[in-house]
Amino acid sequence: MIRLRDIDLQREIRLERHSGVVDRKHDRQGVRRMYSAKIESRESSVTVAVYQGDSAEEEWRRDVAQYMAVWHPNIVQIFGTAKSGNIHATILHDELIPLGDFLCLHLDSPFATVYIHLHIIAATRAVGDYLDLTLGHRQSAYFIGGSPLRLCADIVPGGLFPAIIEYSQPNENFSRRGLEYLSTPNMKTTVIESLILEEYHQVCSFVLRKI
Structure with a gap:
């Protein structure tokens, strides 16, 4: 201790x-x-x-x-x-950043915002199913932390719990990249290659309703 x-x-x-x-x-x-x-x-x-x-x-x-x-x-x-x-x-472990604060840092970049939400959608599905199975709930606070940067759920209910939308999963190339990829010049190309135009508009519409 x-x-x-x-x-x-x-x-x-x-x-x-x-x-x-x-x-x-x-x-x-x-x-x-x-x-x-x-x-x-x-x-x-x-x-x-x-x-x-x-x-x-x-x-x-x-x-x-x-x-x-x-x-x-x-x-x-x-x-x-x-x-x-x-x-x-x-x-x-790690200095954790509340998810809402991390999203605010990237509001001036539509592509970065969409990129983050694609990770939120994928990670929330995975961790939500795990929490349901082990603890019987999935309403948790979400943070950004770790190295490399990743979405982290706290097991204690409270704070910002990300709602998710239904859309097709990102392609395999996108799934291999983490949040640190946000700072690379190829981030926009990755988003464009990961979604069809209709899916990009769907995520943008969802994000704008939350602002």
């Missing part, structure tokens, strides 16, 4: 920018907040979920058990835990 005093909270992560919701409120007695953080002797940043309140330990133990029960490339992975008094924390 990591010592709580070795965790340096850097900034709070708000999962829902417009509503101001921090994270899932378990009940009137407890709350869970997310932070970007540094851990002593570790160079890279992590994400820390901090539980406080009368029900903090119960909720923390339940969530930790669920983190340890799942293993999927598109689900956030637990790095360690910490506690002191009535404060309990779960440390997650």
